[in-house]
Amino acid sequence: MNRSITRRQWFRRAAGAAAGVAVAPQVLTARPVGTRRSPPVDGLIRLSSNENPYGPSPKARAAMQAAFDEAWRYPYAGAVEDFVALIAEREGVTPEHVIVGGGSSEILHATGMAYGLHGGELLAANPTYEGMPRYAGKVGAYTHRVSLTDDLVHDLAAMDRRITPAVKLVFVCNPNNPTGTVVDPETHRDFISSVSRRAVVFVDEAYIELTDDPAAHTMVDLVRHDYNVIVSRTLSKIHGMAGARVGYALARPDIAERVRTFGMAGSNVMGLRGAIASLQDAEFQAFSRQKMAEGRQLIYRLCDEMGYRYAASQTNFVFFQTGKPIDVFQRGMQDQGILVGRPFPPYLDWARVSIGTEQDMQAFATALPKVMAV
Ligand code: PLP
Numbered sequence: 001m002n003r004s005i006t007r008r009q010w011f012r013r014a015a016g017a018a019a020g021v022a023v024a025p026q027v028l029t030a031r032p033v034g035t036r037r038s039p040p041v042d043g044l045i046r047l048s049s050n051e052n053p054y055g056p057s058p059k060a061r062a063a064m065q066a067a068f069d070e071a072w073r074y075p076y077a078g079a080v081e082d083f084v085a086l087i088a089e090r091e092g093v094t095p096e097h098v099i100v101g102g103g104s105s106e107i108l109h110a111t112g113m114a115y116g117l118h119g120g121e122l123l124a125a126n127p128t129y130e131g132m133p134r135y136a137g138k139v140g141a142y143t144h145r146v147s148l149t150d151d152l153v154h155d156l157a158a159m160d161r162r163i164t165p166a167v168k169l170v171f172v173c174n175p176n177n178p179t180g181t182v183v184d185p186e187t188h189r190d191f192i193s194s195v196s197r198r199a200v201v202f203v204d205e206a207y208i209e210l211t212d213d214p215a216a217h218t219m220v221d222l223v224r225h226d227y228n229v230i231v232s233r234t235l236s237k238i239h240g241m242a243g244a245r246v247g248y249a250l251a252r253p254d255i256a257e258r259v260r261t262f263g264m265a266g267s268n269v270m271g272l273r274g275a276i277a278s279l280q281d282a283e284f285q286a287f288s289r290q291k292m293a294e295g296r297q298l299i300y301r302l303c304d305e306m307g308y309r310y311a312a313s314q315t316n317f318v319f320f321q322t323g324k325p326i327d328v329f330q331r332g333m334q335d336q337g338i339l340v341g342r343p344f345p346p347y348l349d350w351a352r353v354s355i356g357t358e359q360d361m362q363a364f365a366t367a368l369p370k371v372m373a374v
Helices: 007-018 058-070 076-091 104-116 131-138 156-162 185-195 220-224 253-260 269-279 282-306 326-335 358-373
Strands: 045-047 098-101 121-126 143-147 167-173 200-204 229-234 247-251 317-321 338-340 350-354
Touching: 045 350, 045 358, 058 076, 058 269, 058 282, 076 098, 076 220, 076 247, 076 269, 098 104, 098 253, 104 121, 104 131, 104 167, 104 200, 104 229, 104 247, 104 253, 121 131, 121 156, 131 143, 131 167, 143 156, 156 167, 156 185, 167 185, 185 200, 185 220, 220 229, 220 247, 229 253, 247 253, 282 317, 282 358, 326 338, 326 350, 326 358, 338 350, 338 358
Parallel strands: 045 338, 121 143, 121 167, 167 200, 200 229
Antiparallel strands: 098 247, 229 247, 317 350
């Protein structure tokens, strides 16, 4: 039996065999565990997608429920306007600088399309968040890859050297997914100042609120100063609203307009009303930050005890080296009822584990030695 099938698939297959039913080939095709494409697996602890299981905040839930009465209306005039006004005020930009998306994924895709079409090339670290490079690849864009440093941080100097005239977009995920690491803010600023004369720099700040000093790490001040830079954020991480699909980005109005052209679905009234409430709920954000920090400490402690190397994370996940092939580790963890992150080549004996609830993390702490003992 292929061990990476889910329990549900196994039962379906066993039931089909027992009944003498021919099982369609696609049912027999096991999907990799922990990828976005894997089917929802009930009853398993999800430490695989960097979600925040404490969300949405009580205030966001109340706002989303109250928004039912508004759900018959399109979001454009109303929820979007209010959301954009709030973001513009918080970030010190005009509404024209704000791009709204159905999650930041939509903005990553739209930007990849805007700059990757017609022979535009991209430059990104490896490994990094694949949302944009993968999507741009589908429209024929080539992405140059630059390895991380030995500390698993973006190698900005090497990235600077790799830019060619064909590179239209440089992607920097900070903090980086899957490593959780951040680049030094001053080096990052210098990099953007230099590179943005040759290409647009997209800074993915999905986890910025979980860093030790978000104000120092964000590059939004460069947007205010008219650089060729796009900064994206999401409600999916610290705000615990991944299912509500709200993301936004900040860019000079001409760049923002170009990206908007390629948007597809946009966000929705309930998500946006929840987002407006959550962004103003400092208490919940502090709570999330605290819980994620505790989760990181627990994983660090386990790694220290078991002698595993790990990257210093400023996010809601930790990337560490078990020394076991990641597909074997994933299967072992799934047998213990826990989903962990997908393989991130070339780090194929490293695992990315998202921070869950306290209870989830206790289950992880119990499962880890068992899985590693096999
Ligand atoms: N950017 C990074 C770095 C991520 O890790 C993720 C999701 O895991 C996203 C963007 C996409 O998030 P969303 O589309 O939910 O905003």
